[in-house]
Amino acid sequence: MNNSEAERDNTLWRSGWYRFARAMPSPNFGLRPPGTVVDLIVVHAISLPPGQYGGPEVQQLFSNTLDWNAHPYFETIRGLEVSAHFYIQRNGELWQFVDCGARAWHAGRSHYLGRDNCNDHSIGIELEGIDGGLFETAQYETLSSLCASLAAQHNIQHIAGHEHIAPNRKADPGEGFDWTFLQQSLGWPTKYFPEVLKAVLAP
Numbered sequence: 184m185n186n187s188e189a190e191r192d193n194t195l196w197r198s199g200w201y202r203f204a205r206a207m208p209s210p211n212f213g214l215r216p217p218g219t220v221v222d223l224i225v226v227h228a229i230s231l232p233p234g235q236y237g238g239p240e241v242q243q244l245f246s247n248t249l250d251w252n253a254h255p256y257f258e259t260i261r262g263l264e265v266s267a268h269f270y271i272q273r274n275g276e277l278w279q280f281v282d283c284g285a286r287a288w289h290a291g292r293s294h295y296l297g298r299d300n301c302n303d304h305s306i307g308i309e310l311e312g313i314d315g316g317l318f319e320t321a322q323y324e325t326l327s328s329l330c331a332s333l334a335a336q337h338n339i340q341h342i343a344g345h346e347h348i349a350p351n352r353k354a355d356p357g358e359g360f361d362w363t364f365l366q367q368s369l370g371w372p373t374k375y376f377p378e379v380l381k382a383v384l385a386p
Contacts, residue, residue, distance in 0.1 A: 275321030
């Protein structure tokens with residue numbers, strides 16, 4: 184990296200906080216294990232209530248301020264304490280809840296490429312949407328820019344969906360997510376992507 188590239192990266196990040204994201208610090212995070220190398224990006228889908236978009240409920244969930252009585256669905260998740268590093272709304276607006284140097288609570292029980300506990304070594308990115316649903320062009324544009332910036336800061340070697348690190352338990356982002364479009368936008372080789380996707384991704 185030359186000096187101009189380093190200066191550009193320093194303008195994009197303030198420690199582990201991304202300049203182009205709206206910051207809303209979550210209390211739901213922890214320390215990564217000593218010596219951990221962050222090398223995985225995990226893509227998720229979320230909406231609250233499921234299938235309803237544009238409200239503040241996801242941000243409220245991640246900040247432990249959700250009114251559990253505001254919707255019948257919220258009773259099914261009452262008391263849940265979770266977070267992601269980032270959340271991308273349908274219009275492409277980007278939020279950040281956890282410093283990228285810290286461990287967000289997004290993956291849960293997980294296993295990928297021989298390692299358990301993917302929260303330890305991953306960055307979690309939530310897209311506003313539903314399992315198997317389609318996502319907006321603006322979301323892909325924000326996701327692609329964010330992934331590229333993360334790769335400039337961390338030794339990113341892999342990107343996967345929640346469904347790939349927790350199969351039979353999670354199904355997001357699902358078949359409506361266009362992995363080929365993301366790969367082509369990033370220009371990353373297929374080796375970065377889950378084995379199950381390599382047959383459909385461009386070489």
